[in-house]
Amino acid sequence: MADTVLFEFLHTEMVAELWAPDPDRGPRAQKIGLSILESMGFRVGQALGERLPQETLGFREELDVLKFLCKDLWVAVFHKQMDSLHTDHQGTYVLQDNSFPLLVPIASGLQYMEEAPKFLAFTCGLLCGALSTLGFQSLVTASVTALPACKFQVVIQKPRGPVPSLKEAL
Amino acid sequence: MAVCIAVIAKENYPLYIRSTPMENELKFHYMVHTSLDVVDEKISAMGKALVDQRELYLGLLYPTEDYKVYGFVTNSKVKLVMVVDSSNTALRDNEIRSMFRKLHNSYTDVMCNPFYNPGDRIQSRAFDNMVTSMMIQVC
Numbered sequence: 001m002a003d004t005v006l007f008e009f010l011h012t013e014m015v016a017e018l019w020a021p022d023p024d025r026g027p028r029a030q031k032i033g034l035s036i037l038e039s040m041g042f043r044v045g046q047a048l049g050e051r052l053p054q055e056t057l058g059f060r061e062e063l064d065v066l067k068f069l070c071k072d073l074w075v076a077v078f079h080k081q082m083d084s085l086h087t088d089h090q091g092t093y094v095l096q097d098n099s100f101p102l103l104v105p106i107a108s109g110l111q112y113m114e115e116a117p118k119f120l121a122f123t124c125g126l127l128c129g130a131l132s133t134l135g136f137q138s139l140v141t142a143s144v145t146a147l148p149a150c151k152f153q154v155v156i157q158k159p160r161g162p163v164p165s166l167k168e169a170l
Numbered sequence: 171m172a173v174c175i176a177v178i179a180k181e182n183y184p185l186y187i188r189s190t191p192m193e194n195e196l197k198f199h200y201m202v203h204t205s206l207d208v209v210d211e212k213i214s215a216m217g218k219a220l221v222d223q224r225e226l227y228l229g230l231l232y233p234t235e236d237y238k239v240y241g242f243v244t245n246s247k248v249k250l251v252m253v254v255d256s257s258n259t260a261l262r263d264n265e266i267r268s269m270f271r272k273l274h275n276s277y278t279d280v281m282c283n284p285f286y287n288p289g290d291r292i293q294s295r296a297f298d299n300m301v302t303s304m305m306i307q308v309c
Binding site: 043046047049050051053054056057058059133134135 | 180225226243244245246247274275277278281282284288
């Protein structure tokens with residue numbers, strides 16, 4: 001359907017607009033552009049994290065949440081599932097997509113390898129936002145080794161410690 | 171018909187709380203606050219039990235002499251608490267479930283609204299209208 005193409009065009013325009021060098025602000029503007037893209041993805045991820053699991057019953061543990069991201073979230077946004085999920089069971093997960101739809105248009109040959117990371121910022125924010133709605137603080141980074149395959153590394157932050165109850169504080 | 175409806179965030183502060191104005195509202199706020207303990211107990215009990223999947227609808231949390239309190243938790247740990255009048259015996263379990271489902275749908279719509287920042291109080295008129303339709307009509 002036309003939906004996938006609409007999102008791809010919108011995403012391409014967002015990246016182009018936020019990456020355009022601004023003579024006033026200099027090279028820092030591009031980092032700001034990337035963090036704006038990531039925060040947009042974060043807000044969208046928060047909304048999707050609320051809407052998509054609406055019919056499913058509660059998640060039992062972290063791994064279930066990650067599987068939900070790989071299957072339901074990826075299918076809803078990119079119309080395909082994530083290709084593989086690896087974990088070290090200590091809170092770090094590597095999600096690999098062998099043919100990431102936002103990278104496919106620039107994938108023939110190595111010409112655009114350097115441009116690839118900025119196309120992943122929005123998606124990193126998306127994963128981070130969905131995880132935050134589902135109750136996990138996380139750090140998401142992305143890396144590209146061979147276009148159009150890319151890997152997203154998700155590190156779940158452990159909470160700082162139990163919240164002290166009133167009894168202990170007194 | 172509910173007497174009081176509350177939406178509590180993951181960090182246990184109220185995002186939205188509304189009760190019928192005929193009686194003193196503080197009593198309902200207090201009831202919702204005490205019901206949070208019961209909700210937490212149910213959530214942790216379900217986590218430990220070896221059931222395949224957790225239910226989102228928590229059922230009757232606790233009854234008092236005049237009112238009954240029902241709870242529902244979403245996947246994002248947002249709790250919906252509803253207080254209904256005990257004298258209204260016509261309300262059955264599946265009616266309460268459908269009320270919670272409507273509340274959940276409205277809450278999801280609020281969350282997807284780009285002008286809403288997650289964590290703020292809910293000020294959406296559509297949500298207000300939906301809650302009004304569920305509460306007792308008081309002249």
